[in-house]
Amino acid sequence: MSTIFSSCAAINGEPLFTAELPDSSTIAEVFGRARQAAFRFRRVSIDQRIAWVRRYAEYLTDHRDEIRDLISLEVGKLPWDADAEVSASISKIELSIAAFQQRRSDHVIQPQPGSIQRHIRYRPIGIALVLGPFNFPLHLPGGQIVPLLIAGNAVVLKPSEQATAVGDWMLRAWNATGLPDDTLQMIVGGTETAITAIDSPDVDGVFLTGSRQAGLAIHRQLAGRPEVMLALEMGGNNPVVVAADADPLTTANLVSFSAFVSAGQRCTCARRAIFVDSPTCESQITALVDSVKQLRVGLPVDASAQVGPVISEAAATTLHQTYQRLVSLGCNPLVPWQVDDRFPSLVHPAILDASGLTDQAKRVIADLEWFGPMLVIDRVGDFDAAVQLASETPYGLAASLIGGTEMMFEQFVNEVRAGVVNWNGPTTGAAGVLPFGGIGASGNHRPAGYHAIDFCSDPIASLQRSEPVSDDPWSIVK
Template sequence: MTKTIKLISPVDGAVYAERPVLTGPEARVAVARARTAQPAWAALPLAERIAKVQAGIAALNAMKDDIVLELAGQMGRPTRYGGEFGGVNERSAYMASIAETALAPMVAEDSDRFRREIRREPVGVVFVIAPWNYPFLTAVNTIVPALIAGNAVVLKHASQTLLAGDRLAQALHQGGVPEDVFQNVVLDHQTTEELIAERSFGFVNFTGSVKGGQAIERAASGTFTATGLELGGKDPGYVRADADLDAAVDSLMDGAMFNSGQCCCGIERIYVHESLYGAFVEKAVAWVKAQKLGNPYDAETTMGPMAHRRFAELVRGQIAEAVAQGAKSMIDPADFPADDGGAYLAPQILVDVTHDMRVMREESFGPVVGIMPVSGDDQAVALMNDCDYGLTASIWTSDAEAASEIGARLETGTVFMNRCDYLDPALCWTGCKDTGRGAALSNLGYLAVTRPKSYHLKKVTK
């Protein structure tokens, strides 16, 4: 009997989509097709590869109306937000615009005696294991530069967003990327790990949990396969005494609650200078109470369900445990009648929290944030660093020099001043500690999907 993966919609708990899982032999055939097709793709002029990828992104945009509805059905994001197309287009366009420079040879000498240079060669077949929370945004971070650089790409999408993989394949093929050069496959964990262990790929990109990243590393152990791993996060915000309070509240709370808190770089803990703490909490509570939890197809809904009931249960557990340890919840769940004890979860703000509580140390990935007062920069830095993760950190201040100095002391991948929950494609997207390793976007994003190859060409014989 054929094994299938069922996508359960958080909207109503019904099966939204179902796809057959490739067997091990079928998956190996797919990889072999990618490996066979890759050299001809790499031999195309760079401008032609760029044009085909950009045409694929344009084709994806043409599917926007359907995709927005599918996102709501698959993982619960309200349709009012229009999908992920702004970020997809920004990142794809930027990576296309820098490709010629990023992939150009580094010439050490070009004289009548020698030409010495370092070229960038595609790694061959790139394996992208994409997550459900931003199924298009996270995927294009690697898919676009990998294809432009001349690689074939095999995409395994999350079971919660199976249709996103279908759409990406459909769009890129319409744009002119050959079917064997970009393949969307449905795999189980066992086959995924077997393919990696067999050195099937030149590079593996994974976005997901720490546990998942550890499984990828174990599978790749001894193969010398390069990996890029974006794993968990517990991103902090710090509001200094000189911050614009209203701007800080609006952005940080949006960063904490957007997508029902299911953002890689969402804000999960906030530290506020004691002089602003009371006012910040008051305004933050009002901000949250103005949100509407409900059916994501309703145009008035600002927060939909979490992607799966079990994710909501984890957050409820963290909240209950924190309250039992002395934290105070500022939001009455009764104010959000759509909270059904299942995937629909009322947002929450916790005060009187400490770092002895899981909710301030372990990833929540849901609509809850703890807020603590701090005496100044030193205490804020110590608390922001008191975490196993390091993806982004947000500093709110009118002093750019102070933000830069504080940022230099933080164990994080990206430092923001007066903004949060954003990826700048011109900057490297990276993390440290348990958040993982690797570099996506920017010029460095091309280095991940290529390898250096040196040429020492002596033009004379003496």
């Protein structure tokens, strides 16, 4: 008897997508079709592949209101946030094309006189399994699918079980472009589906956007299979350091946005704010606390809302458990935990103060991973101590410095150990023309963004001669 899988609206529980949960034989059939599609698709010209991805951008543009509303309905994003995701998805197309042309297109290395030519070509990896997240259900899997298709791969998408309706919409949008059959397919389900898919002998690459726990599990599952390319984009315990000269109001705006945009459900959201003790320190913290208390929290239907709900009641419960653990470590709530009476996943932003805790307690805090609107602040004696505390985490995704000098920022970049390091902006600031990824427990040296194209193919080196070598190659040993 088949098992029915459903994905429902985050706000009202309305079923948005329903299908049979695939068993191992169904998943094997999907990858079998993908193998045949990959063989055909790699032979398609790059111009034709680019034409298909541009048609996808046109489809997104023509249907942006439709997909914006679906994102908002399924995962609870505020409409402005969902619309920004659609814009980023559209922009990703031309950026991926430019990245391919700049970083991964076939070329000849400084032609030499005579008959020998030195060529670099790029061969698609084959079949890529893309495991998408719920927080950017269109943009983040799309940011891997687009360069994979440009490079000539077949793709199997498993969207988040909490955002499968968006994944289905994406699949239908690609089909509308005329993309060849089975070049992009979708499987549905949760962890068990992903495990079965990763075990497929037809998998040539696995692309994850998700938690550290999920990334570690996949890394272990692929032990002994070095032929499978693995790209992990995981979470972080991202610090923002506030220098003594930072304006209090500017600090409040940048830190609160870093921590609480998208209900704190961005992997780059700030989890710790570290203030350099100075005559302005208390006014900076007071301005932050006051501004956060005034943030308007609401559902997507609330036009004035600045912070929306977390993905589910279960996510809110998990976040509350982390809050309680922070309190048990000695953190002092400056903006205490609060959930809106109207909706169990509508969590108000919370701030806790870790100043004065032991070094051991602070190490525990820096090792935690949480996904929601909660921030821990701390005070340190000077800038060097702030940089050191910011760096004392196994994660390494994003960091930001507010205030300070160019020399201080150079020190910050060199010592903070993160893949996205900003100055006088939020930790969530990213640009499509730059790489995007973390180090340490936040990634495995596969930055996405503009550089995602780099691990969608393998380089092939060729020494080419128009005629066979006439001289005896063994003459070098005579």
